[in-house]
Each structure stands twice: as structure tokens, then as C-alpha cells.
Amino acid sequence: MSTATKARETVREVAPGYRASRTLPLRVEALRQWRRRRTLVMGGVLAALPFIMIIAFAVGGGPDSRGGGNNRITLIDTATASGANFAATCLFVSAGFLLVVPVALFCGDTVASEASWSSLRYLLASPVPRARLLWSKLVVALGFSLAAMVLLPVVALAAGTVAYGWGPLKLPAGGALAAADTVPRLALAVAFIFVSQLVTAGLAFWLSTRTDAPLGAVGGAVGLTIVGNVLDAVTALGTWREFLPAHWQFAWADALQPQLEWGGMIKGTVVSVSYALVLFALAFRGFSRKDITS
Numbered sequence: 001m002s003t004a005t006k007a008r009e010t011v012r013e014v015a016p017g018y019r020a021s022r023t024l025p026l027r028v029e030a031l032r033q034w035r036r037r038r039t040l041v042m043g044g045v046l047a048a049l050p051f052i053m054i055i056a057f058a059v060g061g062g063p064d065s066r067g068g069g070n071n072r073i074t075l076i077d078t079a080t081a082s083g084a085n086f087a088a089t090c091l092f093v094s095a096g097f098l099l100v101v102p103v104a105l106f107c108g109d110t111v112a113s114e115a116s117w118s119s120l121r122y123l124l125a126s127p128v129p130r131a132r133l134l135w136s137k138l139v140v141a142l143g144f145s146l147a148a149m150v151l152l153p154v155v156a157l158a159a160g161t162v163a164y165g166w167g168p169l170k171l172p173a174g175g176a177l178a179a180a181d182t183v184p185r186l187a188l189a190v191a192f193i194f195v196s197q198l199v200t201a202g203l204a205f206w207l208s209t210r211t212d213a214p215l216g217a218v219g220g221a222v223g224l225t226i227v228g229n230v231l232d233a234v235t236a237l238g239t240w241r242e243f244l245p246a247h248w249q250f251a252w253a254d255a256l257q258p259q260l261e262w263g264g265m266i267k268g269t270v271v272s273v274s275y276a277l278v279l280f281a282l283a284f285r286g287f288s289r290k291d292i293t294s
Contacts, residue, residue, distance in 0.1 A: 029140045038109065039144065042102050046148055049098070050090055050156035053079075054163050074172055075253075082167035084182035086160025087153045088189075088256060094152060095193050095249060100225050102148035103197045106141040108204030108217035111287075115212040130288050138205060138280070145201060149194050153186055175258050185260075189252040192265050196252075196272050199245040200225050202279025209287040245272045 033039060057080055079089035111134070114120040169177040169185070177185060204221035211217055228246040231237065241247045248268025254261035 026136055026139060029136045030143065033106070033110070033140055033144060038105060042105060042148060043151060046098075046102070046152045047155050049094065049152060050086070050159045053086075053090065053093075053156075054159060078170045078172055080164050081170040082164055082179075083157050083159075083161030084167070084169040084177075084179070084186065086164055087157040087186055088169060090156035090160075091153055091186075091189060091193065091252070092250075095252070096229070097226075099149055099152070099193060100197065100200050100222060103145045103200045104204045104218045104221040104225070106144045106148075106204075107138070107201040108208045108221050109214040110137040110141045110205070111208040112211055112214040112217045116214055131284060134209070134284055134287055141205065142201060145197065146194050149190055149197075153190055157183075157186070169256060171256070171258070177256060177258060185255050188255040192252040192255065192268065193249075195269050196245060196249050198272050198276035199228075199279070202276040202283070206279045206283040206286070209283045209290070242267070243271065245275060248272070 075085070075089045075092045078085045080086065111120070166179060168179045169182045171177065200221050203224050204217055207217035207220045208214070225246070228244050229249075232241050232244050232246040234241075245268070248264060248271060251264030251268045254264050
């Protein structure tokens with residue numbers, strides 16, 4: 001008989017009123033994570049980025065004043081056209097790497113930090129079932145990751161509107177998106193970015209259940225995400241790149257077109273969710289059989 005089975009039988013014998021669903025409530029785990037210094041620091045960094053960019057544009061004279069022979073027009077060229085353009089630009093410059101960091105941090109640190117503090121075994125001895133512990137930590141980690149992704153464009157939209165005014169979202173290729181449609185479209189873009197980062201969340205969470213070093217789980221997830229970006233840049237892979245989550249990471253830009261395009265976002269969602277489900281399943285399966293000594 002396994003140790004976990006013996007523990008469950010002991011709980012039933014000594015605590016007839018025991019309910020696994022009442023252990024480690026989400027609000028308790030969320031409050032614990034909210035009080036962590038890294039949570040406050042990460043939130044501060046994301047909230048400060050729009051103001052740093054506004055200062056950079058003010059000092060540099062705006063994106064239109066830059067020189068060079070590159071004629072390729074991007075969202076950065078229209079950053080100061082309106083608050084909506086500024087919010088879209090902040091997403092454009094941060095989606096590839098910066099927004100990967102909070103996802104890897106919140107999902108990779110959550111279990112491994114408990115192990116590094118030698119408190120994981122005490123949580124399980126409370127007794128908190130292993131599946132319940134992972135479920136609570138995963139839901140809270142994903143919730144904080146989503147909050148981080150929402151925080152950036154919300155602050156950028158507010159700060160950009162004050163700095164550059166409210167108006168339609170000017171498209172780099174020409175045309176514009178009506179001002180009334182910008183907030184729903186930006187919300188759709190953020191939703192897709194969150195879904196596309198589920199792969200990083202799955203990697204970080206799985207690694208967090210395999211190691212007692214939080215930095216190893218966070219760094220490993222970020223590193224593997226970078227490897228995916230590098231592989232996507234190898235054009236020799238041809239259509240094989242479509243199976244890489246990184247290939248679809250900027251498909252959210254289709255949400256900012258006058259005619260909404262769903263094709264790329266749907267394909268990216270299918271790829272990301274498929275990888276994430278496998279990684280989350282590996283995390284739960286491995287942790288359920290792991291010998292917890294820390």
C-alpha cells in the first residue's frame with residue numbers, strides 16, 4: 001500500500017468531517033502569492049513600462065523622427081497616433097519576451113518555492129491532497145499571469161490616452177480601426193496572448209514539480225521558450241514551424257485589422273492548448289508519484 005493511500009485512510013479514520021475541497025482555498029493561496037515580493041516587483045515593472053516608453057518617445061522626438069533605411073512599417077511607427085495605438089505598441093514590444101517572464105515566474109516558482117523552503121511536506125501533511133495542492137497553485141498562478149497581461153495594456157491605454165489623446169487605432173499598412181472597436185479588439189488580443197503563453201505556463205509548472213530550485217524552473221521555461229523562437233526563425237523547417245507555439249505568437253495582430261481574421265489565432269490556440277494540456281498532465285502525474293522529502 002502506498003504512502004498516499006495510507007494517508008487517505010488515516011484521514012478518513014481520524015477526521016470523518018474531512019473534505020478535500022476545503023483544503024488550501026484559492027483565496028488563501030492567492031493572498032500568499034500576492035504578498036510575495038516578486039509579485040509586487042513584477043507588477044511594478046509592467047506598470048512602469050508604458051511610462052518609460054512615453055518618456056523615450058518624448059526624448060527621442062517620437063517614432064516618426066527616426067532615420068535609417070528600413071522602410072518596413074510596424075506598430076511602433078504609429079505608437080503616438082492615439083492611446084489605442086500606444087497600447088497596441090506596448091503589446092507588440094512585450095509579447096515576444098517580457099510577458100513570458102511573469103508567466104514563467106508565477107507558474108515556475110509556485111511549487112518549487114515551497115520545496116526550497118521545506119514547507120511542501122507540511123502542506124501535504126495538513127493534509128492537503130496532492131491534486132488539490134497542484135490545482136490550487138495552478139489556478140492562482142494562471143490568474144496572476146492573466147492579471148499581469150491585463151495590467152500592461154490597461155496602464156498603457158490610460159497613459160497613452162492622456163499623452164496622445166483618444167482616437168481610432170491607426171493601422172501601419174493603412175486604414176484605421178474605429179475608436180469604439182479598439183477596446184474589444186485589444187481585449188481579444190490580450191486573450192490570445194494569454195492562451196499562447198499557456199505553453200510557457202505548462203513548461204514552468206511541470207519543471208516546478210520536478211525540481212526544488214525555483215530559479216531552475218523559471219529559467220528552464222524561459223530558456224525553452226527562447227529555443228522555440230529560435231527554431232521558428234529557421235525557415236528551412238518549412239511547414240513544420242506551424243507546430244511550434246512560437247510561430248503563432250503574433251497572430252493576435254489579426255485582431256487589430258478592420259476585418260477581423262480568425263485563422264491564425266484559431267491555429268495558434270489549438271497548438272498552444274494541446275501542448276499545455278500535455279504538460280499539465282505530466283505535472284500532475286509526476287507529482288502524484290513523487291517522493292516528497294522537502
